[in-house]
Amino acid sequence: xxxxxxxxxxxxxxxxxxxxxxxxxxxxxxxxxxxxxxxxxxxxxxxxxxxxxxxxxxxxxxxxxxxxxxxxxxxxxxxxxxxxxxxxxxxxxxxxxxxxxxxxxxxxxxxxxxxxxxxxxxxxxxxxxxxxxxxxxxxxxxxxxxxxxxxxxxxxxxxxxxxxxxxxxxxxxxxxxxxxxxxxxxxxxxxxxxxxxxxxxxxxxxxxxxxxxxxxxxxxxxxxxxxxxxxxxxxxxxxxxxxxxxxxxxxxxxxxxxxxxxxxxxxxxxxxxxxxxxxxxxxxxxxxxxxxxxxxxxxxxxxxxxxxxxxxxxxxxxxxxxxxxxxxxxxxxxxxxxxxxxxxxxxxxxxxxxxxxxxxxxxxxxxxxxxxxxxxxxxx
Amino acid sequence: xxxxxxxxxxxxxxxxxxxxxxxxxxxxxxxxxxxxxxxxxxxxxxxxxxxxxxxxxxxxxxxxxxxxxxxxxxxxxxxxxxxxxxxxxxxxxxxxxxxxxxxxxxxxxxxxxxxxxxxxxxxxxxxxxxxxxxxxxxxxxxxxxxxxxxxxxxxxxxxxxxxxxxxxxxxxxxxxxxxxxxxxxxxxxxxxxxxxxxxxxxxxxxxxxxxxxxxxxxxxxxxxxxxxxxxxxxxxxxxxxxxxxxxxxxxxxxxxxxxxxxxxxxxxxxxxxxxxxxxxxxxxxxxxxxxxxxxxxxxxxxxxxxxxxxxxxxxxxxxxxxxxxxxxxxxxxxxxxxxxxxxxxxxxxxxxxxxxxxxxxxxxxxxxxxxxxxxxxxxx
Numbered sequence: 036x037x038x039x040x041x042x043x044x045x046x047x048x049x050x051x052x053x054x055x056x057x058x059x060x061x062x063x064x065x066x067x068x069x070x071x072x073x074x075x076x077x078x079x080x081x082x083x084x085x086x087x088x089x090x091x092x093x094x095x096x097x098x099x100x101x102x103x104x105x106x107x108x109x110x111x112x113x114x115x116x117x118x119x120x121x122x123x124x125x126x127x128x129x130x131x132x133x134x135x136x137x138x139x140x141x142x143x144x145x146x147x148x149x150x151x152x153x154x155x156x157x158x159x160x161x162x163x164x165x166x167x168x169x170x171x172x173x174x175x176x177x178x179x180x181x182x183x184x185x186x187x188x189x190x191x192x193x194x195x196x197x198x199x200x201x202x203x204x205x206x207x208x209x210x211x212x213x214x215x216x217x218x219x220x221x222x223x224x225x226x227x228x229x230x231x232x233x234x235x236x237x238x239x240x241x242x243x244x245x246x247x248x249x250x251x252x253x254x255x256x257x258x259x260x261x262x263x264x265x266x267x268x269x270x271x272x273x274x275x276x277x278x279x280x281x282x283x284x285x286x287x288x289x290x291x292x293x294x295x296x297x298x299x300x301x302x303x304x305x306x307x308x309x310x311x312x313x314x315x316x317x318x319x320x321x322x323x324x325x326x327x328x329x330x331x332x333x334x335x336x337x338x339x340x341x342x343x344x345x346x347x348x349x350x351x352x353x354x355x356x357x358x359x360x361x362x363x364x365x366x367x368x369x370x371x372x373x374x375x376x377x378x379x380x381x382x383x384x385x386x387x388x389x390x391x392x393x394x395x396x397x398x399x400x401x402x403x404x405x406x407x408x409x410x411x412x413x414x415x
Numbered sequence: 416x417x418x419x420x421x422x423x424x425x426x427x428x429x430x431x432x433x434x435x436x437x438x439x440x441x442x443x444x445x446x447x448x449x450x451x452x453x454x455x456x457x458x459x460x461x462x463x464x465x466x467x468x469x470x471x472x473x474x475x476x477x478x479x480x481x482x483x484x485x486x487x488x489x490x491x492x493x494x495x496x497x498x499x500x501x502x503x504x505x506x507x508x509x510x511x512x513x514x515x516x517x518x519x520x521x522x523x524x525x526x527x528x529x530x531x532x533x534x535x536x537x538x539x540x541x542x543x544x545x546x547x548x549x550x551x552x553x554x555x556x557x558x559x560x561x562x563x564x565x566x567x568x569x570x571x572x573x574x575x576x577x578x579x580x581x582x583x584x585x586x587x588x589x590x591x592x593x594x595x596x597x598x599x600x601x602x603x604x605x606x607x608x609x610x611x612x613x614x615x616x617x618x619x620x621x622x623x624x625x626x627x628x629x630x631x632x633x634x635x636x637x638x639x640x641x642x643x644x645x646x647x648x649x650x651x652x653x654x655x656x657x658x659x660x661x662x663x664x665x666x667x668x669x670x671x672x673x674x675x676x677x678x679x680x681x682x683x684x685x686x687x688x689x690x691x692x693x694x695x696x697x698x699x700x701x702x703x704x705x706x707x708x709x710x711x712x713x714x715x716x717x718x719x720x721x722x723x724x725x726x727x728x729x730x731x732x733x734x735x736x737x738x739x740x741x742x743x744x745x746x747x748x749x750x751x752x753x754x755x756x757x758x759x760x761x762x763x764x765x766x767x768x769x770x771x772x773x774x775x776x777x778x779x780x781x782x783x784x785x786x787x788x789x790x791x792x793x794x795x
Contacts, residue, residue: 148580159577159793189580193573197539200528200569203604208588211603223591224583227607413539 040285042250043216045153047287053089053249053276060252062090062274069095077136080128082275082344085352088129090249092259093271097244101137107242109133110235110270112144115165117290119172119299121380122278125344127176129246129273134179140404141178142235145169145187149232152225159189172299174398175388181403188231191408195234198414202237203230205261214253233258236270237414248287249274265414278343283315284334300385303378310337310374317359318366329362330369337373345376420665422630423596425533427667433469433629433656440632442470442654449475457516460508462655462724465732468509470629472639473651477624481517487622489513490615490650492524495545497670498678499552501757502658504764505724507556509626509653514559520784521558522615525549525567529612532605539569552679554778555768561783568611571788575614578794582617583610585641594633613638616650617794628667629654645794658723663695664714680765683758690717690754697739698746709742710749717753725756 040049097107111126211217236243236258259269277287280295288296317335319325332338342352358364420429477487491506514521591597616623616638639649657667660675668676697715699705712718722732738744
């Protein structure tokens with residue numbers, strides 16, 4: 036069923052053919068030489084080594100800029116849509132690696148306008164509640180507070196609106212329709228929003244590298260055209276796949292179906308219950324059958340999650356794969372491995388998050404980069 | 416030729432059939448009882464007495480609100496498009512009368528984004544130059560600095576963006592297309608702009624009265640639908656006709672054709688030269704013929720301008736009409752009357768304008784109303 040999936044900034048449905056997305060979006064797969072080059076700067080997180088981050092645009096040029104002393108900067112974001120789950124944190128984890136490794140600025144946009152404009156029935160009041168929580172989760176990742184600026188569109192709009200006008204002037208309805216599928220019932224706020232998501236691509240004259248899931252690519256295709264016309268670098272991207280939901284390999288994890296997702300706020304018991312009850316297993320129906328025929332790690336969500344981002348040890352991942360396939364490792368045991376890794380990750384995250392409120396002001400207003408950005412008026 | 420004219424926020428072409436606009440836009444002509452009621456509050460300016468202000472929505476309800484002690488407020492604006500001419504000042508003149516007569520707040524929007532978004536080739540830098548000058552011309556009208564707030568969209572956007580999102584969510588492309596003629600080549604910034612022009616209709620819980628030329632009515636039609644849905648009064652309007660260009664009765668005066676317009680910055684000689692050279696006359700080709708057959712004041716621009724807004728004395732206007740029609744008053748004499756009135760008006764305006772720079776901060780930031788508005792965050 037080559038057509039039975041859909042990927043756009045508002046929806047991911049079906050089993051995603053990631054190679055096809057690369058062809059359709061006109062991005063490039065990250066080739067081995069480029070992975071090697073990335074790894075040469077420092078030990079990369081599992082999600083990068085396991086090719087969960089699999090596609091890019093101008094990532095090589097970004098590294099060339101770095102090597103040549105020109106530097107680059109990072110930009111990513113988080114559209115508030117409910118409690119954050121472990122899938123939502125992935126771009127931030129990678130951004131942290133890039134920031135730590137290359138010592139660069141990072142801009143984090145919180146579009147507290149987008150989902151309100153895109154979704155019927157959603158209120159700004161609800162979004163503002165989510166934003167407060169999201170910012171704590173993001174800070175918990177451990178960014179450099181003097182080189183990271185977290186900003187909300189509605190709060191930072193004075194600084195963004197003039198460049199957004201310059202950008203918006205270059206995006207007409209036909210283009211927005213072709214790229215985003217906007218139509219007659221799309222409201223004029225939702226139509227303007229892409230300009231605001233593009234503004235941070237022009238925050239510095241250096242090349243901008245954006246770690247984000249590939250469903251955001253529509254924005255960057257337009258951003259690349261617009262940026263050059265305004266005298267800036269085309270922003271570079273590194274694209275991830277999606278973390279599959281607990282319940283199986285189709286679509287992406289979603290907070291709106293909380294028992295199919297592991298929330299960053301889940302406690303150890305919630306994790307245990309969700310994984311045991313809902314994690315789709317590649318195991319056989321009986322123990323005897325499993326021992327005899329082996330399981331299928333390729334569709335097994337616990338294996339996929341461990342392999343994609345939770346188990347740092349490459350050798351261990353290989354062993355799990357082999358043992359599960361051979362029937363040596365049982366479904367219950369594999370699920371327990373996932374539960375342990377998740378709870379280890381969440382325990383650490385939640386501890387960091389508990390202290391995050393003390394840092395909110397630095398990331399938003401008083402840190403070195405934040406302070407500078409509140410003086411920002413327009414692109415050059 | 417009933418179809419040979421066009422009126423929209425960006426263009427006025429042909430000889431305007433104002434009654435037809437009332438029918439098409441669904442507004443109401445100001446009836447005699449309503450004029451009388453208006454005049455009962457205080458001596459109205461010529462432009463109101465001569466029915467240059469001719470159409471409205473809910474003007475009667477606005478006055479009822481005032482009579483009932485509920486009050487109302489005023490909102491108008493000026494989109495920078497070059498040096499202001501005497502046509503541009505008309506809504507401000509009427510706004511001043513309303514403010515003086517009813518002692519109400521007045522909000523003046525300077526959309527320093529709109530024309531940039533709507534016109535190819537126009538730069539923000541050019542607009543920002545015009546804005547500085549426009550604000551001085553507006554202040555010269557003599558508003559109450561503690562009850563008048565002048566704001567530029569790009570500077571005041573932080574306060575406007577959240578309500579604009581609420582408004583924009585209620586305006587989809589189909590509606591914007593139907594009302595403004597937006598299409599595939601309209602850019603997404605231009606599409607969002609109407610939301611920003613509507614925001615000030617929701618600045619207070621009182622009824623908002625907007626004095627503006629009738630070409631702006633598209634915005635208010637949407638504003639009225641949206642405002643009620645958000646728990647506010649439908650904004651009321653009082654609509655003017657257009658000041659015809661010096662050169663004849665078709666279209667409206669435009670700064671882009673400077674010798675067809677009297678600029679607020681024109682000196683006495685420039686006025687004289689423009690009127691003598693370019694003012695379209697209803698006179699006969701020879702003096703003898705004029706004396707014998709009389710002129711046609713109905714197409715004579717000097718008469719029209721005097722009658723529309725420049726000559727306060729009703730009896731004098733009647734006499735000019737009769738004398739010109741009979742041939743007693745000659746074209747040169749009528750032109751001289753216009754020149755004198757224009758120069759009297761401009762002299763007074765320019766003197767006030769020369770002192771206006773001292774008041775800019777009060778109207779924009781430090782006056783009582785301005786100060787309050789910088790604290791504004793959202794509609795209720």
